[in-house]
Amino acid sequence: MASYSTNEIKNGAKLLIDGEPCTVVNNEFVKPGKGQAFNRIKVKFYRSGRILEKTYKSGDSIEVADVMELDMEYSYTDGEFWHFMKTDGSFEQLGADANAIAEAKDWLKEQEVYTIVLFNGAILSVTPPNFIELQVTQTDPGVKGDTAQGGSKPATLATGAVVNVPLFIEEGEFLRIDTRSREYVSRAKQ
C-alpha cells in the first residue's frame, strides 16, 4: 500500500483513515521547542462528510486512498444503478448505486457532465454542476397581476425536483437552477 509521510501531506491529499477515504483540509506542524514533533491533520470524509482532526507523530506514514476525481456524463438508469460515461473519449461506463447518487439525485439529466469521485475504481459520490437547465413538467398557472409583488409558486422539473419559481413561469419552459441552493436563477433557452 502506498503511503505518505506526515511531512509531505498537502491540503487536498487523499488518505485512508480507519478504512474510509478522506481528503486533507489542513496539516499543522506542531512542536514544542524541546519536545517531540507532531502533525495535526484535519480531514473530511467523502462518504459521511464528517470532519475529523487527528494527530500523528511527525514522520509517521498514513495510507494513501485510491481516490480520483473526474468528469463523467450521465447516460441512463436501470433502476438499480445510474450509469455514467467517461468524457475522455473512451466511452467507458461505470454504474453508481443509490448511496453514491444521493446528492445528485434531483439533478440527473442525460448528457450532463457531473463530478465523480472514484474510490478503488468504483463511484463513491456524484456532484452535480452548480447550474443546470431543466424543463418544467408541472406548475399551476400564475394568477395575473401578481408578478409585481414577486410572488412564487412550486414547479416540478423534469428530474422530479420541486423548486420555487416566479408566478409567470409556465409548464414546458426551460429554467436555469442553482443546484447548491435549489433556487431558480432565470429562464433558459431550451
Added chain:
Amino acid sequence: MNWQPTATRSALQHRQTVLRRVREYFYHQHVLEVETPLLMDQPVSDPFISSLKTNSGFLHTSPEYAMKRLLAAGYGDCWQYCKVFRGDERGQKHLPEFSMLEWYRVGFDLPMLIAEVIDLIRTAAQCHVAAVQRTYEQWFALATNGLNPHSATLAELQSLASEWIDVSDLDRNACLDILMTHVVEPSFDPAVISVVTDYPASQAALAVRSKDWQGHEVAQRFEVYWQGLELANGYLELTDADEQRARFEHDNEVRQQYQLPTVALDEKLLAAMAHGLPRSAGVALGFDRLLMAMLQASDIDQVVAFANR
C-alpha cells in the same frame, strides 16, 4: 517561478525597528553583543532537535554551548542575535532556518530573568502587555480539570492524550507534549504574556533540577508564550560538568530508544564547565515569532524576506 519575497516591506521595516530596540536595550544594560560560529564540530545532543550537516561541520541549532564557553572564560553577560538551523521543522510557526535572540545573565535567578524577558518584549512591542505566571503543574491543572502532570500515571496521561492520537507507543514526555500543545497552550489568553515555570524534571534539558514545595522534582526552566506562540525558553543554567556529561549521555540513551543516531559529546563545553561556569540564567527567544506576535501574523513566512517552501 515564484521569486517574490514572502514578507511585505512594512514587515521588514518592523523587523529592523524591533532589532534596533533590542540592541539598544542590551547596550543600556551593559550586556555584551557577541557572534559565535554557526558551524559546530558535532550535532546537538537534544533528541528531538535535528542538526543539519555540511561538509565542514554541523550548523548550530542554538548558540548555547559557545556562549556558555564565553561565560566560563569570565566574559560576563552576553547576548546574540543569529540564525539557527533545525532540520525537518517546517510549518506556519516553524522554519528550518530562523532567527534567535539568546542571552545569559551572570548572577541572575529565574525570577530576575523572567522579569527581564517580559521587559524586553514590552520594550520591543512598545506596549505594556499584561503577564501571568504559573507553574507547569498549575497550568495543567487549570486546563485539564485537575490533572497533576508530576504525579499522574502514564496510563492517565495516555488516556487524556488518546483523544487526539494513537497513544500505544507514547512515553510520558510525548504525552505531556501532546497535552501541552493540544490542551494547555490553547488555554493561554493570547493577549497576555503567559509564563510557565517548574517544568517536569524529565524535561529539564540543561536546567538545574530542584524539588518543588510538594517534593516533586522539577526543572528550573521556564517558557514564555504570547499570541498563541511559544516565544522563549530559559534555564537556571546547569553548572556541574559531571551532571552535564550525564545529561548528554542520557540524551544519547533517548536517541537510541527512538532509533536516532547518537552524537559525540561537546568536550569543549564540558572542559569549560569543569573550569567553572558562573551561576547564571539564560534564555533563547524566537525573534521571528516575536514579530509574528507583534504583527498578529498567522504565518512565519510573513515576517521573513524569503521563506522557501
